[in-house]
Amino acid sequence: MKTLLKSVYTFALLLCFLVSGNGFAQRIEHNVPIIVMDAFQKKFPNKEPVWFREYQGRFDQKLVYEARFMFDNRYSKAFYENEGKMLAFATVVEKSELPEKVLTYMKEKYPAFPIAESLLVTYSTNEVQFEVGIYIDNNFLVQVFSKDGDFIKMTKG
Incomplete structure (x- = not known):
């Protein structure tokens, strides 16, 4: 029974992850350029995004393709330009994997708002950042x- 509940919970989380779109509706894209799909398959062989x-x-002048998929048992996203260049890779991380400075900052600034989502984002420039999402009103x-846990900015999702 626990296995069944865990499977249902995992499926529900995956479904939420797949349909979430940073606050606005996104539709599944079926017309992805071949150059984008090829670039994805070279980077992530045997993955089904x-x-x-x-x-x-x-x-809103730049068209970006987003592949959502499982990577190392984590919900992940890869972002590509129309010409097939990968812009960024993001993967969900557990709260316990965040730097202590991030947790301290969130606890001090937003004590009444639990962390809804946390991501580790690696950009094509090899810059690494943590993104921590919360809901307020x-x-x-x-x-x-x-990557060291220093606050950079806040954005709306």
């Missing part, structure tokens, strides 16, 4: 930290 697309940038806010 679910693809999404969205426009990003200051004026039904708004998803993301606190961004350096």
Whole structure:
């Protein structure tokens, strides 16, 4: 029975992860450019992603493809430009994996708001950051930290 409940819980988490889109609805993308799919398969062979697309940038002028998939038993995302260049890789991390400075900051600044999601993000420039999401008044806010746990900025998700 515990195994069944754990499987249902894992499936529910995966479903939430797959359909969450940083606060706005995303649709599954079926027309991913071959160059993007090839770049993904070279980096993550034998992985079966679910693809999404969205426009990003200051004026939503940049088309980005997002692959959501399981990697090392973690929910993960890889972001690609239209030409197949990987922009970033993000993977869910447990609260216990966050640097102590991040946990201290969150406890001091947002004691009444539990962490809803935490990600380890590696950009194509090899910059590594932690992103910690919380809900305040039904708004998803993301606190961004350096790999050492220093606060960088807050953004709306």
